[in-house]
Amino acid sequence: MSRYWSDIVHRLTPYVPGEQPALAHPVKLNTNENPYPPSPRVLDAIRGELGDTADALRRYPDPTARKLRETVAAYHGIRADQVFAGNGSDEVLALTFQALLKHDKPLLFPDITYSFYPTYAKLFEVDYRTIPLDENFAIRIDDYAAPNGGILFPNPNAPTGRPLPLADIERLVASQPESVVVVDEAYVDFGAQSAIALIDRYPNLLVVQTVSKSRSLAGMRVGFAFGDPALIDALNRVKDSFNSYPLDRLAQVAATAAYEDDAWFRDCRAKVIASRERLAAQLTSLGFEVVPSAANLLFARHPGYDAAMLVARLREKEIFVRHFNAPRIDQHLRISVGTDAECDILLDALRGIFSAYVG
Numbered sequence: 001m002s003r004y005w006s007d008i009v010h011r012l013t014p015y016v017p018g019e020q021p022a023l024a025h026p027v028k029l030n031t032n033e034n035p036y037p038p039s040p041r042v043l044d045a046i047r048g049e050l051g052d053t054a055d056a057l058r059r060y061p062d063p064t065a066r067k068l069r070e071t072v073a074a075y076h077g078i079r080a081d082q083v084f085a086g087n088g089s090d091e092v093l094a095l096t097f098q099a100l101l102k103h104d105k106p107l108l109f110p111d112i113t114y115s116f117y118p119t120y121a122k123l124f125e126v127d128y129r130t131i132p133l134d135e136n137f138a139i140r141i142d143d144y145a146a147p148n149g150g151i152l153f154p155n156p157n158a159p160t161g162r163p164l165p166l167a168d169i170e171r172l173v174a175s176q177p178e179s180v181v182v183v184d185e186a187y188v189d190f191g192a193q194s195a196i197a198l199i200d201r202y203p204n205l206l207v208v209q210t211v212s213k214s215r216s217l218a219g220m221r222v223g224f225a226f227g228d229p230a231l232i233d234a235l236n237r238v239k240d241s242f243n244s245y246p247l248d249r250l251a252q253v254a255a256t257a258a259y260e261d262d263a264w265f266r267d268c269r270a271k272v273i274a275s276r277e278r279l280a281a282q283l284t285s286l287g288f289e290v291v292p293s294a295a296n297l298l299f300a301r302h303p304g305y306d307a308a309m310l311v312a313r314l315r316e317k318e319i320f321v322r323h324f325n326a327p328r329i330d331q332h333l334r335i336s337v338g339t340d341a342e343c344d345i346l347l348d349a350l351r352g353i354f355s356a357y358v359g
C-alpha cells in the first residue's frame with residue numbers, strides 16, 4: 001500500500017495467473033498450455049519477418065493486423081470487418097468490458113467461471129451479478145433472463161470444461177436483443193460448437209477466441225473477437241484510445257502462419273482430445289469425479305483426499321496443477337491435458353500419494 005496509489009488501485013483484486021515455475025523439467029499441467037509445439041511454419045514466418053538484419057523491427061507493425069484478420073476471416077468463412085485482433089484474448093476481453101459491457105444494468109456471468117471477469121469488472125467499474133451454475137456445474141440459460149447490461153460466459157466454461165450446446169446459446173442471444181452476449185471460446189476447438197456461425201444473424205453476439213490453447217501460441221499473445229462490424233468498430237475505438245499497436249510484427253506473422261497450417265492444428269487437437277479421454281478414464285478409475293470436458297483440461301475432485309493437500313504433494317514432485325480456493329470448487333483440481341507421458345507421471349504420483357497417505 002502506498003499513499004501514491006489511486007483509489008481504484010486500492011480497490012482492485014488482481015487476477016492471479018497460474019505459476020510459471022523456474023524449473024528445468026516441470027510437469028506443467030496448471031495453465032492449459034498446449035503440450036505440443038506450434039506448426040513449423042510459425043517458426044519459418046518469424047524467421048522470414050526478421051530476415052538477416054531484423055530491419056523490419058525498426059518500423060511499427062500494421063495497427064489493424066489486416067493480413068492476420070483476412071487470413072482468420074477466410075478460415076472461418078466471414079469478412080475481415082467482422083474480426084478484431086488483440087494482444088491475447090485477455091486484452092480483447094478487457095476492451096470488450098469498456099466498449100460493450102459497461103451500462104446501467106449489471107453485467108451477468110456465472111458464479112464459477114474465468115476468474116478474470118470479476119477482476120476486469122472492478123478495474124473498469126462495471127456493475128455485475130453472478131448467476132449460479134446448477135449442481136452439475138452446467139450453465140442454465142433461462143437464469144439469464146434477468147434485466148442486464150450484457151451477458152458473458154466461456155464455452156466450454158472455465159475452469160470446468162463443460163460445454164453448452166449451440167442451440168442454447170442461440171436461444172439466449174435471440175431472447176436478449178437489447179444486450180450484447182459475449183461467448184469466450186478459449187477452449188472451443190477441443191470439442192464444443194463455435195458460435196461464429198451465428199454472427200451474421202445476430203448483431204448482439206460477440207465471440208472471443210485465442211491462439212493460446214489450441215494453436216500452441218500462448219507465448220505470442222494473440223486473441224480475436226468476431227461479430228457485427230458495429231461491435232468490432234466499438235472495440236477499435238477503445239483500442240485506438242489505449243494502444244494502437246497491440247500486436248507486434250512477430251505475433252502477426254506467427255498467428256497468420258498458424259492458421260495457414262490447418263493439418264498441423266487438426267493433428268495436434270486430435271492428440272490432445274485422445275489424451276483427455278484417456279486421462280479422464282484413468283482419473284475416474286482412481287476414484288476421482290470428473291466433470292465432462294470439451295476443453296484441454298479436466299476439472300476433478302476426489303471424495304477421499306483434500307484438494308489443497310494433493311496440490312502441495314504434487315508440487316513437491318514438480319508436478320503443477322491448478323487449485324482455486326473459492327466457494328463450491330475448493331475441493332477440485334483443474335488439470336491441463338498434457339502428453340500421455342506427462343499424464344502418466346501425474347497418475348503415478350497420485351497413486352503414490354494415495355498409497356502413502358495416512359489421513
Ligand SMILES: *Cc1c(COP(=O)(O)O)cnc(C)c1O
Binds near residue numbers: 154209211218
Ligand atoms: C486462457 C483463457 C483466456 C485468455 O487467453 P489469452 O488469449 O492467452 O489471453 C481467456 N478466457 C478463458 C476462458 C481462458 O481460459
